[in-house]
Amino acid sequence: MRILIAAAGSRGDVAPYTGLGAELQQAGYDVTVATSETFAPLVRDAGLVFRSLSADTQGGVAGTGRRELMRAAAAFTTRLGEGFADAVEVGTDLLLLSATTAPLGWHLTEATGTPSLGVYLQPTQPTGDFPPVVTGSRSLGRLANRATGRFALRMADRVYDQAVTRLRDRLGLSPVSPSAMRRRAEQANWPVLHGFSTALVPRPSDWRPGLDIVGNWWPHHNATEQLPPVLEDFLDAGPRPVLIGFGSMASGDGERLSEIAVGALRRAGLRGILQAGSAQLAADGDDVLTIGDMPHALLFPRLAAVVHHGGAGTAAAALRAGVPAIVVPVTADQPFWARRLADLGAATEPIPFRSLTAERLADALARVVKQQAYSRAAAKAAQHLAAEDGAGQALKTVQRLTDR
16 A cells, blocks of 8 residues: 655654654555655655655745745745656555645545545644634634634635646646635545644634544654764753754844854853754854754753744644743744743743844743743643654554545
């Protein structure tokens, strides 16, 4: 039985599918992950087959406006659509589609008859419980939240216009708009599994049937993998440090952010680890170490706190480790996750990226490290996450589909 997982975006949009794919492969499925060339090593290190998608988001995102983000997203989906049909091999038995690839994958399902299943990392369905993840974190009330959610979906449909038109023409299908295709999927109760924790987002009561929250899919890493000796030595050399990193965000802001990070750490009297990321954070000193990419599952439990951009994966990894956070959201869904962590009590109030200063960060660091309420809330959430089995629940759903 051959399964293809199609995912596109930044590292955080792809890495969770390596853990999901490894679980499916261990159960006896042949699993291929289609994504951009940048993440081929992640896929292959998990023992999965890699296929290339043309879209790539490397280079990071700084504080861009909504109009610029829409234009960039449309260009991204157009590139994504150009190679999408090529990524699906003849003989594929099931498509697992991320939120970014589903609006294209539905058309392949129509053309080939290959069944599909949504595997989303964000809640995209409108609900009265909270506003859409891409519009910010402030609730507008139940009616307005739902209306804004529907508007956000229509805006997303527009992003896929050109990509869908070209894809359907290539597949020999009659023209259908992205919004019409989405409505077909909703009316058919197309199944979607959401790979995040109900500790952060309980399932909304007004969601349609077929939408389930199953728990996180954790990025794959080898059981024998260890932290580098230089990092182990730093961790052992003193009190638990704070990690500061912005993932794939803030490209071009490295010098400014590095100065802010080091200044804040020293004001708060804390040791720190800077994770370079797309911003290329860097600093030297006895109390500061700079590192590259590192498995969250190995590093985060050794920390006093994590300062991050609010990506869904990083937010969940900090909770899983029972470590409190300070979130500096940059764009997209990050303010949403930042607010969720703060509402749990596992993070301070978010610091908007444009408002970040050494003074504000130092004050937040002092509070999150010294006030035990943050650590207790994070530890409680960690127990909740430990009881979930996102990959196992996804496997059960796949087994039901393939048995049929």
